[in-house]
Amino acid sequence: MDYPARQKKIREHLAAARVDFLLANHLPSIRYLCGFTGSAGFLLVEDSRCTFFTDVRYDTQAHNEVQDAKVVIARKNVLQAVGEWIRLRNRGRRRQLGIETDHLSVAERERLADIIPSGTKLKNTQGMVEKVRMVKDEDELERIRAAVQMGAGLFGRALETIRPGIREVEVAAEMEYAARIAGAEGMSFPTIIASGERSALPHGRASTHAIPPRAFVVCDFGVILADYCSDQTRSVWVGHATDEARNAYEAVREAQQAAVESVRPGATVEQVDRAARTVLRKAGLGSYFTHSTGHGVGLEIHEAPRVATGQKDVLQPGMVITIEPGIYFPGKWGIRIEDMVAVTQTGCEIMTPTSKSFLAV
Numbered sequence: 001m002d003y004p005a006r007q008k009k010i011r012e013h014l015a016a017a018r019v020d021f022l023l024a025n026h027l028p029s030i031r032y033l034c035g036f037t038g039s040a041g042f043l044l045v046e047d048s049r050c051t052f053f054t055d056v057r058y059d060t061q062a063h064n065e066v067q068d069a070k071v072v073i074a075r076k077n078v079l080q081a082v083g084e085w086i087r088l089r090n091r092g093r094r095r096q097l098g099i100e101t102d103h104l105s106v107a108e109r110e111r112l113a114d115i116i117p118s119g120t121k122l123k124n125t126q127g128m129v130e131k132v133r134m135v136k137d138e139d140e141l142e143r144i145r146a147a148v149q150m151g152a153g154l155f156g157r158a159l160e161t162i163r164p165g166i167r168e169v170e171v172a173a174e175m176e177y178a179a180r181i182a183g184a185e186g187m188s189f190p191t192i193i194a195s196g197e198r199s200a201l202p203h204g205r206a207s208t209h210a211i212p213p214r215a216f217v218v219c220d221f222g223v224i225l226a227d228y229c230s231d232q233t234r235s236v237w238v239g240h241a242t243d244e245a246r247n248a249y250e251a252v253r254e255a256q257q258a259a260v261e262s263v264r265p266g267a268t269v270e271q272v273d274r275a276a277r278t279v280l281r282k283a284g285l286g287s288y289f290t291h292s293t294g295h296g297v298g299l300e301i302h303e304a305p306r307v308a309t310g311q312k313d314v315l316q317p318g319m320v321i322t323i324e325p326g327i328y329f330p331g332k333w334g335i336r337i338e339d340m341v342a343v344t345q346t347g348c349e350i351m352t353p354t355s356k357s358f359l360a361v
Contacts, residue, residue, distance in 0.1 A: 003068040019098040021046045026103040028299040029129035034069040083115025098125040135318040143228040148351040151223045151230035164213040168193040172206035188222030188229040188301040200334035214239035216333040233338030237360040255279035255325045256337045263348035269307040276325040294322035319343040
């Protein structure tokens with residue numbers, strides 16, 4: 001990973017925002033900027049260096065993992081060590097210290113304000129590192145492709161397991177066991193296996209509910225591999241399929257395909273969202289599509305940009321997003337189809353290899 005290049009981009013954003021240095025505390029962003037994978041730390045990005053602060057639990061890990069940043073091991077409070085470092089290096093200077101307002105707690109902000117010198121002022125920044133993370137480099141894209149391929153393989157295990165009477169948690173457990181055996185570091189999120197009436201819950205986690213003899217089963221799952229996440233959804237029918245089920249599924253498939261085909265450099269995420277909604281609205285199903293069309297994926301399962309109405313982010317080559325329209329009939333059933341796509345110079349690369357044809361098991 002090219003950490004110096006990433007840090008350089010952050011410094012460019014700091015200069016544009018007239019901020020002298022940035023204190024990052026969001027762990028995925030710290031991992032992105034210097035490689036640390038532990039659960040506690042702060043990264044101070046200055047104009048000519050980066051300094052990583054953590055506690056004694058991570059002494060060995062930090063020195064092994066952190067790249068292109070000085071490591072400081074705090075013997076007591078880590079935030080206190082950060083404040084003392086800033087005070088020693090900026091005594092008598094008037095400077096702006098950027099903080100990640102989406103991630104720094106109110107208590108931490110107040111404590112930091114008490115520690116830093118009076119000439120240093122805290123300045124709120126929002127999504128600065130996340131904006132840089134939206135565009136993946138080739139190393140990241142390769143890791144994401146590998147995670148997507150591994151995750152896609154779990155759908156075959158789901159199809160082998162799904163049958164009337166088996167509990168949703170049993171299907172999820174089989175998939176998650178297969179993921180671990182294949183080498184996954186973990187699941188991107190708790191596996192969703194939602195059947196029958198529960199398939200109408202967009203985020204219906206796997207439960208002890210038994211799969212009915214005739215129903216949709218929404219399977220939403222992903223793995224973490226080499227730090228990067230995958231995300232995929234397929235909806236299958238159990239039993240003899242009705243025309244109503246087939247027609248509703250086909251409407252979602254067409255909406256998903258329309259959104260995928262709209263992905264290209266220069267398009268806005270709102271345009272991608274609109275492409276899916278237009279198809280479902282024409283099919284008389286628009287009111288049953290109740291969530292956004294997608295989101296970014298990378299070190300986190302939900303990253304910027306959000307693919308939704310009113311969002312103005314412009315797609316650029318290297319961005320990776322999900323396309324996942326769905327329809328949900330409360331008390332009846334739901335359908336969702338999701339792929340991950342990477343924006344290319346001319347359009348998009350569909351990363352997810354799994355067929356989207358209607359499938360009855």
